[in-house]
Amino acid sequence: MNKGQKRDWVKIILDNFIWLILTVLFTYFAVNVPNFTSKTNLLNILLHASVLGVLTIGQAIVLMTGNFDLSAEGMVSLSTILAMWLMIEPGSVVGTAQGSGLMLNPYLVIFIILILGTLSGYIIGVLITRLNMNGFIVTLAAQLVLRGVAMIVSNGQIMTGSPKAFNWLGGAKIYGIPVSVIVTLLLFVGVNYMLNQSKFGRELRAVGANPDAAQASGFNPKRTITLAYTIGGFLAAFAGWMLLGRLETAVSSLGSGMTLETVAASVIGGVSLKGGIGSVGGAFAGVLLLSLIDNALNLMSVDSFWVESVRGFIILLALLIEAQKFRYKPKVVHEKEPAVASDCK
Amino acid sequence: MKKNLTILSVIAIAAMLLAACASNTAAPAAEEAAPVAEEAAPAEEAAAAVVIGYGAPELSGAQGQIMQGLVDHSEAKGWEVVTTNADFDAEAQANQMDDFISMGVNAIVTVPVDSQAICSSVAKAKEAGIAFYTIDRAPIGCAVDMTVQSDNYLAGKQSAEAIVAFLTEKYGEAKGTVLELQGDLGQNVAQLRGGGFNDYMADYPNVEVISKPTEWDAAKFSSATLDVAGSTDVDAIYMHSDSVGTTVVLAALEQLGKKFARGEEGHVFLAGVDGSPDAMQAIRDGWSDQASSQPIPDFGIIADWIEKKLAGEEPVEGEVIQEGALWSPATIVMTDTGYQLNLATTSVTPDNADSAALWGNN
Amino acid sequence: MKKNTSKLLDVIFENLIWLLVAAGLIIFSSLSSSFRSPNNLASLLYRSAALGLLVLGQSFTMITGNFDLSSESGLGLTAMVAALALASADNGGLGWEVSPFVAIVLMIGVGLLIGLINGLLITRLKMNNLIVTIAMQMILRGLVYIISPGSTASFFPKAFDWLGGGTLFKIPLERGFFSFPVATLFVILIFVVSHIITRYTQFGRNMYAVGSNLTAAKDAGIDTDKIVRIVYLIDGLCMALAGLLAAGRLDSATPRTGAGLTFPVQAAAVIGGISMAGGRGNMIGALGGLMLWSILDNGLSIMKVSPFWIETSRGLILLFAVWLDAVKVKKVHQRSLIDILLQSTIGLKDKTIVKN
CATH class of the missing domain: 3.40.50.2300 (Response regulator)
Structure with a gap:
């Protein structure tokens, strides 16, 4: 086997390493954990993966442009709280949720929160591209503001009792399979196809790899990045809709910690933090991996304290592999301005 | 350049003022679950006004009710209550305790976020001569004046x-x-x-x-x-x-x-x-x-014992009976974390689920 | 004449943070008598001492163009390690009851180890520092849970608590005492010392060089990897000191100690003028950022503003700070462009750098 062939072979394995890990873990759990492969449990795994999955699609898209989105979890919190607030009555018992009493039509409310998410993503995108503000900090600040507003609106209360029409996405089933699972799978397939086949997908990757070269080629990096954040905002609100439907409960702490998970899932799935590389399909594998582990740990009698460490180790492992990948591929050319860097990478 | 700078400074200072003003107008709106006392004059100026500092660990569900119960019982005695919310953060709660001590309140009542970490605040309050009470959870490792909790x-x-x-x-x-x-x-x-x-x-x-x-x-x-x-x-x-x-x-x-x-x-x-x-x-x-x-709103009866303490009386061990009260019979015991007032809980089943005495039904 | 005024304005502009700190102090003092009480003012840095040390460590790494999101967990781990070693078995410890000196040495050792690992992962294995430090944050926090008894470990010897919770001196007032906390002085001193190190030593200059332009620094012969590793070691030391301050103040360590501090750390550093791009900002400015953060927290809380509003306002202030940073970047960029234009005979220098 000459060097070229060996490289190809290794490359294929590394590219799809995540699926390999997934298969190995799945088999291990199937053998050692009782009831792991029952239909209900497999559906549970996919159910866990659905909300995280939707958020990860958004994060992956933003990552591919070479930026970060820390604000998505804030939008999950705000969209769920706002939706509840618009739909339920003020509670009569002190210390329970005070809805607005507006009792808006659930469909209208869905529309409202999706618009809210889109708008928020758009504003963030504009702040980052037009005003040249650092993406990391802008989305961090946005998260504080979004969650803060959620806390104000809910006054720290737990709000329960969302109407059935609203819960459909998160709670209903078609032929025994949860709607959220179907929708998430469709989204992944659809977005993956779009990114691989469409001009937008090429634009996304080009901008992530080298914004100036992309500009020279006729793309508009500012518009692309703004669009990426807008999509991210929309998906975050969508995920909120899904989550609320499943829990039928909203509290401002919903979504905490999901940012880390979405970034981790994307990275495990091969999305590069430098931008320009990766696919949504890989991110999906990352999401499945994290959900698999969570589910297995719930079924085994393991201290939930170990989950954190296990997750951390897996991420490090995935990163190591990502770093190794670059030895076998030509490096993507990244530009950095000499005197000043306006983005953190 | 000069223009930008001036504008920036003006904006910054305006933002500060807005935030401070917002606190006065927003506070009543934001804290609908608990009445907010006005900026309390230091206790030494108005000799008769008793001010209680209340530290909540969070405000949802039962905790909001607990706070309301204490506020109701205190206001019935003509006292003022200043309330804070630590939102599950032990350090934030320690900061809030420090604030109460600076304000010179007569007594501090809190539901500790962390039963051990609260002890450093208890020690400081003691040094400042302020009585310290806990609700719903006893401290671990230090003694307070009294704890009221459900069993x-x-x-x-x-x-x-x-x-x-x-x-x-x-x-x-x-x-x-x-x-x-x-x-x-x-x-x-x-x-x-x-x-x-x-x-x-x-x-x-x-x-x-x-x-x-x-x-x-x-x-x-x-x-x-x-x-x-x-x-x-x-x-x-x-x-x-x-x-x-x-x-x-x-x-x-x-x-x-x-x-x-x-x-x-x-x-x-x-x-x-x-x-x-x-x-x-x-x-x-x-x-x-x-x-x-849990007899949630009734945790507020600790106000009675605060009143006694401020008048110089100490609690007595034994049973506390109040006919018809769901929390009765309660017991007072002296432990190494101070006096504990343990209120009885009621087992609710389909038979008595409609009782108006239960906090969840009000 | 015009040049002098604009230079003066530059100075003010660069130190805008202190203007804001002063404004904050004046405004809150005039609005609240509790705020302006001597004990409260002295406690501003005491309350945020642990946060301050993390901000310090973060400033070091940010100046070199890196950052560290694991510091909150490092704080938690070092605090828990010390707590377990110090506390009696009844109070949640292991029962070893070592002397405070030993405990502190242990903490510093753990902190340096964490810093070493972070530095190696980033320089030797060339891993992206955002994800590495996020992973470390999760791993370290997991470790805290694993080693802890699941609940708090508390009640340490007074000597251990001295730095975080001790009083330097007391002055009797008409009612009560004015106590000046040790932590306040410690935070000020350590920031000043760090400022001196970063501004006036060769090492400090190297740090800034690495942050502004990695390739140029390398070309100039600086061992950039070594500088980055040292900086992460310092960061690890800061984590241990932060753990000492936190554990000393509450006289206990819980599995959640330090959790949630990551974002305030970033925010305070950025507000204090440390640029995320690297190469800009100074330690005194970072101290200013810390002070402003603490003033807002304390002032708004004393004014009984709901903590929910405080959260939101923090986000807005952060947005303002990063906008300011972007404006500065533009200014510097324009300046450097002009300089280059003036120097070059050909025109704009080639900006593209190709790595292989």
Whole structure:
């Protein structure tokens, strides 16, 4: 086997390493954990993966442009709280949720929160591209503001009792399979196809790899990045809709910690933090991996304290592999301005 | 350049002013659950005005009610109450305690976020000569003037009793599988609720208890229920908090197709501690079966003991009886963490779920 | 004449943070008598001392163009390690009851180890520091849970608590005492010392060089990897000191100690003028950022503003700070462009750098 062939072979394995890990873990759990492969449990795994999955699609898209989105979890919190607030009555018992009493039509409310998410993503995108503000900090600040507003609106209360029409996405089933699972799978397939086949997908990757070269080629990096954040905002609100439907409960702490998970899932799935590389399909594998582990740990009698460490180790492992990948591929050319860097990478 | 700078400074200073003004107008709007005392004059200026500093660990569900109960009892005595919310952060609570001490309040009442970490604040309050009281949780490792709490151990036991009764009826003997959704095990509240439950269950070795930690997080309640009830046949579920858990657990059961009403085949017996409005409604509707209701608003009676202390009186050990009160009989015991006033909990079942005396029904 | 005024304005502009700190102090003092009480003012840095040390460590790494999101967990781990070693078995410890000196040495050792690992992962294995430090944050926090008894470990010897919770001196007032906390002085001193190190030593200059332009620094012969590793070691040391301050103040360590501090750390550093791009900002400015953060927290809380509003306002202030940073970047960029234009005979220098 000459060097070229060996490289190809290794490359294929590394590219799809995540699926390999997934298969190995799945088999291990199937053998050692009782009831792991029952239909209900497999559906549970996919159910866990659905909300995280939707958020990860958004994060992956933003990552591919070479930026970060820390604000998505804030939008999950705000969209769920706002939706509840618009739909339920003020509670009569002190210390329970005070809805607005507006009792808006659930469909209208869905529309409202999706618009809210889109708008928020758009504003963030504009702040980052037009005003040249650092993406990391802008989305961090946005998260504080979004969650803060959620806390104000809910006054720290737990709000329960969302109407059935609203819960459909998160709670209903078609032929025994949860709607959220179907929708998430469709989204992944659809977005993956779009990114691989469409001009937008090429634009996304080009901008992530080298914004100036992309500009020279006729793309508009500012518009692309703004669009990426807008999509991210929309998906975050969508995920909120899904989550609320499943829990039928909203509290401002919903979504905490999901940012880390979405970034981790994307990275495990091969999305590069430098931008320009990766696919949504890989991110999906990352999401499945994290959900698999969570589910297995719930079924085994393991201290939930170990989950954190296990997750951390897996991420490090995935990163190591990502770093190794670059030895076998030509490096993507990244530009950095000499005197000043306006983005953190 | 000069223009930009001036504009920036003006904006910055304006923002500060706005924030400060917003506090005065927003505070009443934002804190609808608790009346906000006006900027209290230092206690030494108005000799008669008693000011109590209250530190809440969070404000949802039962905690909001606890705060309201204390405020009601205090205001009935003509006192002012300043309230804060630490939102689960022990350091934030320590900061708030420091603020109360700077303000020179007459007494501090708090529900500790962390029962051990609160001790450094207790020591400082003592140095400043301010009386210190805790509600709902006793401190660990230091002594306060008094603690009022429900008997969390009793609450866990009450739920266990109800579950064993159900299992015995279902199978003819005490056997089956129970899912225990635990709260944050770092707090003694969850430790006691779990302790009372599991100690009772220890007498029935044929009952299998699966315990999952949830740290009071709604999403974790959901996924634990989905995973465990989805892979095993669970006869009963015991929630450390039915404020957080009732709706979420029922939604999860519905997802699994395992939500059946009381009396139907396959009904999963639901029990929990708190006695929240959601739980009361669920019991009435037939989905849930038992709640160990805490006498939440009555924690405020600690104001009576604060009054005595300010007048120089010390509490006396023994029973406290008040006819007709749900929290009665309560007991006062002296422990190494100070006096403890333990209020009785009420086991709510479908028979007495309509009682107006329960906080979840008001 | 015009040049002098614009130079003066530059100075003010660069130190805008202190203008804001002063404004904050004046405004809150005039609005609240509790705020302006001597004990409260002295406590501003005391309350945020642990946060301050993390900000310090973060400033070091940010100046070199890196950052560290694991510091909150490092704080938690070092605090828990010390707590376990110090506390009696009844109070949640291991029962070893070592002397405070030993405990502190242990903490510093753990902190340096964490810093070493972070530095190696980033320089040797060339892993992206955002994800590495996020992973470390999760791993370290997991470790805290694993080693802890699940609940708090508390009640340490007074000597251990001295730095975080001790009083330097007390002055009797007409009612009560004015106590000046040790932590306040410690924070000020350590920031000043760090400022001196970064501004006036060769090492400090190297740090800034690495942050502004990695390739140019390398070309100039600086061992950039070594500088980065040292900086992460310093960061690890800061984590241990922060743990000492936190544990000393509450006289206990819980599994959640330090959790949630990551974002305030970033925010305070950025507000204090440390640029995320690297190469700009100074330690005194970072101290200013810390002070402003603490003033807002304390002032708004004393004014009984709901903590929910405080959260939101923090986000807005952060947005303002990063906008300011972007404006500065533009200014510097314009300046450097002009300089280059003036120097070059050909025109704009080629900006593209190709790595292989």
